[in-house]
Amino acid sequence: MSAPFRDQAIHALQDEQLRENFRGAMDFLQGKRKAVFSDTIELENLRQQGHQIKAEALANLPELLEQLDSQCSKNGIQVHWAETPEQACEIIHGIIEQNNGKLAVKGKSMVSEEIGLNHYLEARGIECLESDMGEYIVQLAQETPSHIIMPAIHKSKSQIATLFNATIPDTPYTENVDELIGTGRRILREKFQKADIGISGVNFAVAETGTLCLVENEGNGRMCTTVPPVHIAITGIEKVIPRLSDLPPLLSLLTRSATGQLITTYFNLISSPRKPDEKDGPEAVHLVLLDNGRSRMYQHPELRETLRCIRCGACMNHCPVYTRIGGHAYGTVYPGPIGQVVMPQINGLDQQGEMTEGCSLNGACGEVCPVEIPLPDLIRKLREERVQPQPAESPVNGAGSHRTRVEATAWRFWRWVYQHPELYRIVTWWATRLGSMLPNRLGPWTRTRVKPVIARQSLHEIMRERSNQPD
Amino acid sequence: MNALSDTPPEFEQTKTQKPDRVYFFGTCLIDLFYPDAGLSAIQLIEREGVNVIFPQAQSCCGQPPYNSGYREEAIQVAKVQMDALHESIPVVVPSGSCAGMMKFHYPELFKNHLRAKQAQAFSERIIEWSAFLHRVLQIKLEDLGQPTRVALHTSCSARREMGVTEDGLALLRQLQQVDLAEPERASECCGFGGTFSVKQPEIAASMAADKCNAIKQTGAEMLVSGDCGCLMNLEGTLKKSAEYSSAHTIDSTHLAQFIWQRVSK
Numbered sequence: 001m002s003a004p005f006r007d008q009a010i011h012a013l014q015d016e017q018l019r020e021n022f023r024g025a026m027d028f029l030q031g032k033r034k035a036v037f038s039d040t041i042e043l044e045n046l047r048q049q050g051h052q053i054k055a056e057a058l059a060n061l062p063e064l065l066e067q068l069d070s071q072c073s074k075n076g077i078q079v080h081w082a083e084t085p086e087q088a089c090e091i092i093h094g095i096i097e098q099n100n101g102k103l104a105v106k107g108k109s110m111v112s113e114e115i116g117l118n119h120y121l122e123a124r125g126i127e128c129l130e131s132d133m134g135e136y137i138v139q140l141a142q143e144t145p146s147h148i149i150m151p152a153i154h155k156s157k158s159q160i161a162t163l164f165n166a167t168i169p170d171t172p173y174t175e176n177v178d179e180l181i182g183t184g185r186r187i188l189r190e191k192f193q194k195a196d197i198g199i200s201g202v203n204f205a206v207a208e209t210g211t212l213c214l215v216e217n218e219g220n221g222r223m224c225t226t227v228p229p230v231h232i233a234i235t236g237i238e239k240v241i242p243r244l245s246d247l248p249p250l251l252s253l254l255t256r257s258a259t260g261q262l263i264t265t266y267f268n269l270i271s272s273p274r275k276p277d278e279k280d281g282p283e284a285v286h287l288v289l290l291d292n293g294r295s296r297m298y299q300h301p302e303l304r305e306t307l308r309c310i311r312c313g314a315c316m317n318h319c320p321v322y323t324r325i326g327g328h329a330y331g332t333v334y335p336g337p338i339g340q341v342v343m344p345q346i347n348g349l350d351q352q353g354e355m356t357e358g359c360s361l362n363g364a365c366g367e368v369c370p371v372e373i374p375l376p377d378l379i380r381k382l383r384e385e386r387v388q389p390q391p392a393e394s395p396v397n398g399a400g401s402h403r404t405r406v407e408a409t410a411w412r413f414w415r416w417v418y419q420h421p422e423l424y425r426i427v428t429w430w431a432t433r434l435g436s437m438l439p440n441r442l443g444p445w446t447r448t449r450v451k452p453v454i455a456r457q458s459l460h461e462i463m464r465e466r467s468n469q470p471d
Numbered sequence: 472m473n474a475l476s477d478t479p480p481e482f483e484q485t486k487t488q489k490p491d492r493v494y495f496f497g498t499c500l501i502d503l504f505y506p507d508a509g510l511s512a513i514q515l516i517e518r519e520g521v522n523v524i525f526p527q528a529q530s531c532c533g534q535p536p537y538n539s540g541y542r543e544e545a546i547q548v549a550k551v552q553m554d555a556l557h558e559s560i561p562v563v564v565p566s567g568s569c570a571g572m573m574k575f576h577y578p579e580l581f582k583n584h585l586r587a588k589q590a591q592a593f594s595e596r597i598i599e600w601s602a603f604l605h606r607v608l609q610i611k612l613e614d615l616g617q618p619t620r621v622a623l624h625t626s627c628s629a630r631r632e633m634g635v636t637e638d639g640l641a642l643l644r645q646l647q648q649v650d651l652a653e654p655e656r657a658s659e660c661c662g663f664g665g666t667f668s669v670k671q672p673e674i675a676a677s678m679a680a681d682k683c684n685a686i687k688q689t690g691a692e693m694l695v696s697g698d699c700g701c702l703m704n705l706e707g708t709l710k711k712s713a714e715y716s717s718a719h720t721i722d723s724t725h726l727a728q729f730i731w732q733r734v735s736k
């Protein structure tokens with residue numbers, strides 16, 4: 001069986017610069033998060049609250065989505081439903097065509113990455129420019145984001161300086177961050193003025209009021225949602241929350257978990273297109289609600305918890321594997337722990353099940369998740385789904401696809417030995433007698449470690465000799 | 472689970488009473504690779520006047536197949552342990568990860584099972600060895616050893632599930648001649664992760680290498696851990712790197728064995 005994840009990880013591990021960039025960035029983000037959550041009791045209360053709000057939202061997901069749809073429509077926001085990435089792209093393309101759009105500016109949106117929107121539109125002659133600075137850098141470099149919050153975190157200052165110098169005309173090489181950002185801004189400003197379409201994601205969609213909420217730091221997102229005459233927002237269906245009053249705790253959890261900020265510079269609440277007496281804002285607002293496998297996740301009693309995610313990225317910031325290999329090694333839109341849980345469910349365990357092995361189950365991700373998603377348990381669950389013998393019984397796409405007779409037999413043999421004390425006694429007796437005859441090389445384990453030494457007597461044996469305890 | 476600190480979760484009051492007898496669950500790694508650690512752990516309990524019962528029918532907590540997705544295999548082996556350790560007395564486990572498995576994952580494993588109740592009751596009797604010594608026995612240690620500098624590594628389950636990092640540190644602090652070192656990023660995983668180190672050896676190796684470097688940088692002469700999986704991983708990596716360099720090597724041992732040697736000379 002091919003192992004793209006492992007191959008990519010090995011490749012990434014060899015890139016010293018990349019490892020250094022990630023280590024530094026993750027240490028920084030971990031430190032920042034720790035500093036803003038210094039009160040552990042407050043944190044625990046807030047996490048429980050976040051968990052509850054999202055759990056409640058999920059429990060009533062179908063009703064809330066309907067409420068969101070009708071409230072938005074009442075407010076003048078046009079709602080569209082998309083089952084697949086293709087449908088979502090078609091819907092967005094359709095809206096752009098209706099408005100004779102040529103140039104779209106886009107705020108940060110992982111869902112737009114999920115549906116491959118940029119490529120889709122480009123292939124149809126529509127320019128789609130990323131306006132988030134990180135996304136802009138990644139787009140210039142013709143790469144994909146390596147982190148869901150900080151798309152260009154894999155790049156060092158000098159790499160960005162080189163990139164700008166090589167791709168933006170009349171840009172001298174400089175590592176001065178202000179100058180680099182200045183360059184990006186200058187270009188984006190021109191585009192904001194010309195753009196006829198603004199595209200954005202959604203952080204929270206409030207069902208009660210039909211409000212779309214957007215969290216950002218640079219102000220580019222707000223430019224995308226106010227300057228062009230048409231605004232298209234796209235979001236996964238799990239982003240719906242019941243009430244406006246649910247926002248403060250969730251927002252606080254999101255910004256603190258993601259970047260260690262108490263609040264962000266911008267928090268946009270969009271509840272309608274421009275009204276007659278208003279000075280700015282788009283003439284039309286569209287909301288595209290994407291399913292793409294989410295209803296399927298919803299059917300699984302445990303994996304459903306995946307949908308609580310508020311996409312803060314804290315799990316990747318604290319993941320020792322992500323820290324070492326970076327986001328691109330996963331080869332998926334969402335990397336890190338949440339990616340390992342989401343992607344195999346979206347694209348199927350047969351396609352992306354291997355990435356569930358890229359986890360030591362150390363629990364750091366689950367410990368920091370602001371909505372208490374038990375990520376390690378979900379990863380373990382997916383491993384189970386992957387090798388389960390009766391795939392027909394599971395709602396998970398690609399269940400049972402990685403079951404091999406060799407592995408299943410090995411575990412059955414293991415069980416047989418560990419289940420029968422007499423057999424176990426014989427096997428360990430021989431192991432302790434013959435252990436020293438093991439070769440010094442035991443596959444990859446001994447490439448970087450010496451061979452573990454089997455003792456001459458097992459603890460069972462020592463204890464048996466030591467006393468005449470009953471079995 | 473406690474998010475940002477290493478403070479152990481509140482321990483149930485009932486457990487703090489000193490029992491007459493306890494079960495000792497040896498773990499499969501101790502059984503085959505570190506039996507002396509197991510024996511040391513037992514002797515330290517016995518010294519406090521507690522009778523230790525080691526049922527011969529025990530084998531492995533079942534974590535390896537459980538984490539690999541082979542639930543049925545884990546269930547069958549878990550049953551054997553519950554039967555072998557059936558009397559309602561505490562089960563002392565010299566490993567955070569096996570203790571975590573039995574305490575937190577057995578109830579999950581048996582949740583739709585006829586034995587659900589039994590698994591729940593069983594899980595409540597599980598206590599990790601260093602927590603047992605520190606919290607229940609409230610052991611007093613007298614250090615008879617030479618001055619030395621030591622770093623403690625706690626497994627992720629010991630730290631996050633069992634919340635016993637402080638117990639291990641507290642025991643070491645009682646040893647007057649032991650100078651405790653704190654490695655950088657002490658809470659980060661060493662890369663063992665059971666089958667993870669076999670299935671993703673390269674990533675695991677890079678994690679172990681970083682961990683070992685951080686330990687070396689503390690100037691510690693000795694690495695101790697209450698978990699044999701991590702110990703095997705880090706010990707193997709330290710020894711391998713010593714093969715290539717003549718720089719000072721770091722010995723490593725299980726926390727129980729280290730303490731036993733310091734107090735029983």
Ligand code: SF4
Pocket residue numbers: 257308309310311312313314315316338365368369370371372373375
């Ligand atoms: S799983 Fe939790 S920590 Fe990870 S991105 Fe989602 S909300 Fe954040």
